[in-house]
Amino acid sequence: MNTMTTLSGGLLAVLVLYQIGGRFPTLPPILRALLAGLLPLLAYFLLIVGRWPGLDVVAMHISVFLAAGLVLFAVTQFRRRSAGRMHWAPKLLIAFFMGLVVINGSLLYIASNGLPGELGRWWLGSDGGAVHSGFSGVVEHGQSAAKAVSSELSQTHRESELGWQVEVGGLHGSDSSRAIEVRVRDRTGLPVERLDAEVRLLRPGATQASHTVALDTLGAGVYGGMLALPAGGRWLVEVRLLRDRALQYQQTQELAAP
DSSP states (O other): OOHHHHHHHHHHHHHHHHHHHTTOTTSOHHHHHHHHHHHHHHHHHHHTTTOOOOHHHHHHHHHHHHHHHHHHHHHHHHHHHSOSSOOHHHHHHHHHHHHHHHHHHHHHHHHHHOSOHHHHHHHHTOSSSOOOOOOOOOOOSSHHHHHHHHHHHHHHHHHHHHTOEEEEESOOSSSSEEEEEEEEEOTTSOBOOSOEEEEEEEOTTOSSOSEEEEEEEEETTEEEEEEEOSSSEEEEEEEEEEETTEEEEEEEEEEEEO
């Protein structure tokens, strides 16, 4: 389910429930606003069972739905106190929360999908080359950073000594589930067998994989499996080849999912 769809549908549900609550005179206005915000939020929680979208997305739904109910309550109270034209204060309050929703939605879209191409080229000042808006994170300048660099250099040296030729197919496509095939040959062109192959999915800047798929042996030097993308946006795909549980080869590619 798309985030913008659930947000817009939930806001519509808040408005409808608030209007329905107005038909019950005995219902206190503040309770009417809370119910209008909590019921769509409860429905959203039931919708994401087994499909966790991330804490940032859930927090945005909580804030937007509850804020919408409270804004409707504030507007109703102002209209009751001042008959006729609406005061500038509730108008300012509505504009503030609408702007907050637009800004949060834009930031959430950029965090999941990156900057749109045209906007990225204008904002980042590209001269016709590729624009990458993924943030690699902050690395501490200390002993741990030195160990990470040393480990990366050691891995690069091992891969150059192996001289393996690795071909990865099936990553690029438009489906959320893709058939991945990895072909491994040594420097002489012979297939490399008895490997444990896996594919890991990470968000740009993340240090831990959010999804790992073990690849089956399909033939001599051929490993494959189905990779299901848990969500849209930009992903880093790590192809890892191990032997006796020791990492022998690693290749990272960027993948954009609809």
